[in-house]
Amino acid sequence: MEGNSIIDAYFNKHASKLTDISIELIRPCLQVLELPKKHVLVKEGQTTGYIYLMIKGAARSYYLKNGKEIHTWFAFEDDVIGALRNYYGIPSRETIELLEDSVMLGFNIQLIKPLMVGNAQISNLVSAALAEYTLYLEDKLYFTHLRTARERYDALLKHEPKTLQRVPLTYIASYLGISRETLSRLRAGQFL
C-alpha cells in the first residue's frame, strides 16, 4: 500500500465525520513512516512532536528500573502511540522500540494545534481521542488491581491475546509484573 492510499484509508476509517475542508487542512500534517524492526521511535527523556498510529507492525514501550526493562504497553495495528505526553510536549518516561518491521502514520502536533483553534471539527476529534485514551487508562488501572500472577495472566489472555502471540515472553513478564519463570510455568498450565 502506497503512502497516499494509507492516508486515504485512515480518513475513511477514523474520520468519517470530517468535511472535505477539514481533511485537506489535516492532510499536510500527516506522514507515512516505514521503519525496520528494532528501530527506536522515542528515547527515554526525549520530547517528540509526533503522535503515531500503527498501521502494520508492533512496538513495545519500557523504562529502566534497577537496570531491568519494565514494559508498560505494546502497540499493534490501529493502536495510537504516545498521544498525551507528546501532545503536551512533556518528555517521555519510556523508550519506544519497534518489535517488527512497521508502517506508521505520523501526526505532526505542532501543525495540528493551530488548526484546532478555528475548526471545531478538528478540535472535537482531538478531544474525543483524548477522552478515549483516558477511559483506556482507567481500564488499565482496574486491571492492575488483580493480585496473583494467574489472575493477571488470565486477564491478559482474555483481553490482549495478540500480545501473547507476538511479544517475547521476557517482555510480557515485566509487563505483568511477574518473573519470566513464573510466566513460563503459567503457560505450561501448571496449577501453581
Added chain:
Amino acid sequence: MEGNSIIDAYFNKHASKLTDISIELIRPCLQVLELPKKHVLVKEGQTTGYIYLMIKGAARSYYLKNGKEIHTWFAFEDDVIGALRNYYGIPSRETIELLEDSVMLGFNIQLIKPLMVGNAQISNLVSAALAEYTLYLEDKLYFTHLRTARERYDALLKHEPKTLQRVPLTYIASYLGISRETLSRLRAGQFL
C-alpha cells in the same frame, strides 16, 4: 463559610482566567453541598450528572471484589471527584462515600455542556481539567509498577501523607493491595 462565598472563593482560586461573563454563565450550574460522614455520594452502577469539588472533608471510593472492599482513591480538600465517567454519563464502577462531614461544590454537567459549544473559555477550562486528570492517571499507573509492600507503602508516605493521617488503615491496605496486617507491620517499622 456561606454558600455564595464558597462559590466566589472557587472562582478566585481556580478560574482566574474567566471573564465576568463566563463566570455568570457558570454560576447557575454550581451548588454547594454540605453532607455528613458516611453519606453515600454515588453507588456502584449508578450514573450521576454531577462532578464534585471537595472544599472541606474527605471521601473514599471502592468497589467490591469477592465481597471485599477494594479502594481505588481517596479525596481531600481541592480534589475533584468523579470527573470523567460522570462527564460522559458512564455508570460508576465504584461506590463513593464520605469519610468525614464534608462540604463540596457540585457541578451540574448537563447544564455546563451546552455552554461549552459557544464559549471557548469554558470549553478550554473543561479540556484542561480532563488533561490534568489524564496525567494524574498516568502517574497512578506508574505507581502500580512498584512490586513489594514496602515500596508501595514508602511511595504513599512520600506522595500522599494525608491519606495515612486521615484514612483508616483497613481502607489503605486494600488501596495498596496488601493485607491490613502487613500494613500494620510496615508502620511499626519492622524490617519485613
Added chain:
DNA sequence: CGAGGCCTTGACCGCGGTCAATGCCCGTGG
C-alpha cells in the same frame, strides 16, 4: 460497663522470586 470497630502481634505456610542448568531455535562464519 459491655459491644463493636480498629489496630497490633504471633504462628504458619504457600505463592512466586532468584539462581542455575538444560534445551531449542536461528543467524553467522568456517
Added chain:
DNA sequence: CCACGGGCATTGACCGCGGTCAAGGCCTCG
C-alpha cells in the same frame, strides 16, 4: 553444510515475602 554462540523458553531446587487465621489490646459510643 555443519558447528558454534547467543537469545529465549523451560524446568527444578530453594527460600523469603506477605497472606491467612487467630488472639489480644485499645478506644469510642450507646
